[in-house]
Amino acid sequence: MSESETIRVTLETQGHVLFIGLNRVDKRNAADKAMLDQLSLAYGELDRNPELRVAVVHAHGEHFSAGLDLSDIGPALAQEGAISLPEGGLDPWGVSSAPVRKPVVMAIQGICFTLGVELALASDVVIARHNASFAQLEVARGILPFGGATTRMPRAAGWSNAMRWLLTAETFDASEAHRLGIVTEVVEADPLERAGEIARMIAAQAPLAVQATLASARAAQESMASEHSALAGRLAALMRTQDVQRGMQAFMTKSPAEFQGD
Numbered sequence: 001m002s003e004s005e006t007i008r009v010t011l012e013t014q015g016h017v018l019f020i021g022l023n024r025v026d027k028r029n030a031a032d033k034a035m036l037d038q039l040s041l042a043y044g045e046l047d048r049n050p051e052l053r054v055a056v057v058h059a060h061g062e063h064f065s066a067g068l069d070l071s072d073i074g075p076a077l078a079q080e081g082a083i084s085l086p087e088g089g090l091d092p093w094g095v096s097s098a099p100v101r102k103p104v105v106m107a108i109q110g111i112c113f114t115l116g117v118e119l120a121l122a123s124d125v126v127i128a129r130h131n132a133s134f135a136q137l138e139v140a141r142g143i144l145p146f147g148g149a150t151t152r153m154p155r156a157a158g159w160s161n162a163m164r165w166l167l168t169a170e171t172f173d174a175s176e177a178h179r180l181g182i183v184t185e186v187v188e189a190d191p192l193e194r195a196g197e198i199a200r201m202i203a204a205q206a207p208l209a210v211q212a213t214l215a216s217a218r219a220a221q222e223s224m225a226s227e228h229s230a231l232a233g234r235l236a237a238l239m240r241t242q243d244v245q246r247g248m249q250a251f252m253t254k255s256p257a258e259f260q261g262d
Contacts, residue, residue: 008035009042010060016053016203017196018046025061031115032072033083040089047090047100050261053203053210055100057092057123058107058192067114067137093122093147099218101211103202107195108132108174108183118147120182121156124214125198127191128174128183140169155221156181206243207261 010021022029091097108128120126153162157180177183220227250257
């Protein structure tokens with residue numbers, strides 16, 4: 001198998017949930033170009049496929065991600081200052097392309113460094129094992145975080161909290177990641193189990209409503225006043241969908257709704 005054909009990212013569909021697994025175990029799941037391309041394509045598939053409603057991003061092996069493999073990506077970064085996306089792919093960090101329109105739940109175990117932390121910051125729900133460790137190491141490598149940490153971490157954690165970790169390259173634990181707002185929940189057992197549970201709960205909701213809620217929350221991060229004025233239009237669009245009728249009927253009959261996404 002050639003380098004370009006190496007399976008760096010595994011895909012498994014369970015109902016409406018797409019499980020995306022980082023699969024470079026021998027390198028602590030450090031991302032080379034092949035992994036970045038395959039991860040980008042997986043996010044593109046999630047975004048386009050109407051049968052997929054939510055993703056769970058996890059990692060094979062003992063660690064989530066050692067970050068970026070600079071020995072593989074470094075020369076391209078030095079020359080171009082950016083990482084190109086394959087055709088049909090989306091930037092999982094939402095920096096160089098529009099973000100995926102559907103929710104992403106993340107399960108983190110072991111080390112989660114640099115781009116791994118930024119992948120968590122770009123996700124919607126993050127479950128971490130209690131012994132996971134985190135670090136933003138770019139300043140120790142002579143570069144800066146380019147996956148969104150400089151914009152997202154100060155918003156999530158507050159300026160001084162974010163600078164404490166962005167500027168020192170020190171490692172912090174799962175409880176600190178939870179305090180900073182990077183992690184949603186810390187668990188003792190396998191975080192993938194809990195992440196899958198949450199993803200299935202999301203997938204059971206009306207998919208267009210989930211996407212609209214996500215889009216509204218993201219837009220409010222940029223301009224709350226602008227998003228307030230857009231809420232009526234978002235609601236009106238949803239009220240014209242069949243899923244609203246299914247949801248209302250389920251409420252009236254006290255039965256589960258079977259949403260179709262139309």
